[in-house]
Amino acid sequence: MTNIYQFQPESQIYDDASLWIARLDRGLSKEETEALRLWLDKSPKHRECLLEMADLWDRMDSLSMLAELFDPPAATKNRNRQRSVWAVAASVTALVCAIGLLAPAERWKTPAAEVQPLQTAAVTPNNVYETGIGAHSTVNLPDGTRMLLNTDTQVTVTYTDNERLLELKKGELHVEVAHDKQRPLRVMVGGKIVEAVGTAFNVYRKDDQNFDVIVTEGRVHVKPVADRLTIPTEVENLQELGRGEKLSVRASQPVEVKPIETAVISDRLSWRDGNVVFRGESLQNALDELSRYTPETFKVIDPRITDVRIAGLYKAGDIESLLLALKENFNIDHARTAGGVIELSLHQDNTNSD
Structure with a gap:
């Protein structure tokens, strides 16, 4: 079995159209709207494919939000669906995009779990907020800061006269910071301090020594915990990130800062809407990410499927x-074990290999 799937150019168009439908469903930023406009202008086929995918998924309401970009024929809703089904079948990854979209509607209406501080309903110094596995929620702090918590996250909030300190014990959060020059907002994670400079940013703590920071608005400073209260200009090991930049801290590796596209950021932070978006990750990497949202664990027992792209x-x-x-x-078949492990392997009838 080969681990690389080759697609014809037309299949790639349906692939791209599927991702645009997913983005339309959760709403586009100004930058994404312009990117979609440019994509549509490249070829009439792009518009046709996008309308077909929307028709298949009954997402014409999403397209109506961008009516100025389209001139869909009145017969779109009545077109032959066999062609749309063939188009999706022509692209394996486009079919995988249908995960969840083709599920019962009730699954799309699951509310985020309510987050409660562990000590008291009031936000007072040293409150701890947490979400369970598979939940995400929003906390409005008393200063106007908005804190979004992803699955299996725990954050300690401490306000003093000199600072607003959020300690990310585990998980992932996105912070929309209320401006307060007298009390900087800082996030403590993995031996570092992420300090806001009038901004919004995302912090994902993978474990004690590995975390990522993505800046969506403004700028942040990242410095050692020992320099937490030190003026930034006096900090020797200071990293500064602007909008659209990502900092990755890994054990025994240099700190890396790099720019990332707006569309990639939106996909990466789609968890805020209860979604996960993949852009061609291997099956193993996709399963590692999805395992964050369920108490069950995945195990690939057939090496032939490890590099299938999702x-x-x-x-x-x-x-x-x-x-x-x-x-x-x-x-790909699956089998559940008594220990809550889902084992994945190629269907046993498929014994041919390339």
Whole structure:
């Protein structure tokens, strides 16, 4: 079995159209709207494919939000669906985009779990907020700062006269910072301090020594915890990030700062809407990410499927839709063990290899 799937150019167009439908469903930024406009202008086929995918998924309401970009024929809703189904079948990754989108509507209406401080309902110094596995929620702090918590996250909030300190114990949060020059907002994570400079940013703590910071607005300073209260200009090991930049801290590796595209940031932070978006990750990497949203764990026991590529939108926690899509699109079987492990392997009838 080969681990690389080759697609014809037309299949790639349907691939791209699927991702645009997913983005339209959760709303586009100004930058994404312009990027979509440019993509549509490249070829009439792009418009046709986008309308077909929207028709298949019943997402014409999403397209109506950008009516100025389209001139869809009145017959679109009545077009032959066989052509749309063939188009999706022509692209394996486009089919995987349907994970969750083709699930029962009720799964799209699952509310975020309510977050409660562990000590008291009031936000007072040293409050701890947390979410369970598969949940995400929003906390409005008393100064106007908005804190969004992803799955399995725990944050300690401490306000003093000199600072607003959020200690990320585990998980991931996105912070929209209320301006206060007298009390800087700082996030403590992995031996570092991420200090806001009138901004919004995301912090994902993978473990004690590995974390990522993505800046979505303004700028942040990243410095050692020992320099927490030190003026930035006096800090020797200071990193500064602006909008659209990502900092990665890894054990025994140099700190890396690099720019990332707006569309990639939106996909990476789609968890705020309860979604996960993949852009061609290997099956193993996709499963590692999805395992954050479920108490079950995945184990690939067949090396022939490890590098299968996944692209599209997935509803966080909807494991059954994922397993169904893997079966229908890649002929991958699964088996659940008593220990809560889901084992994945190529269907046993498929014994041919390249």
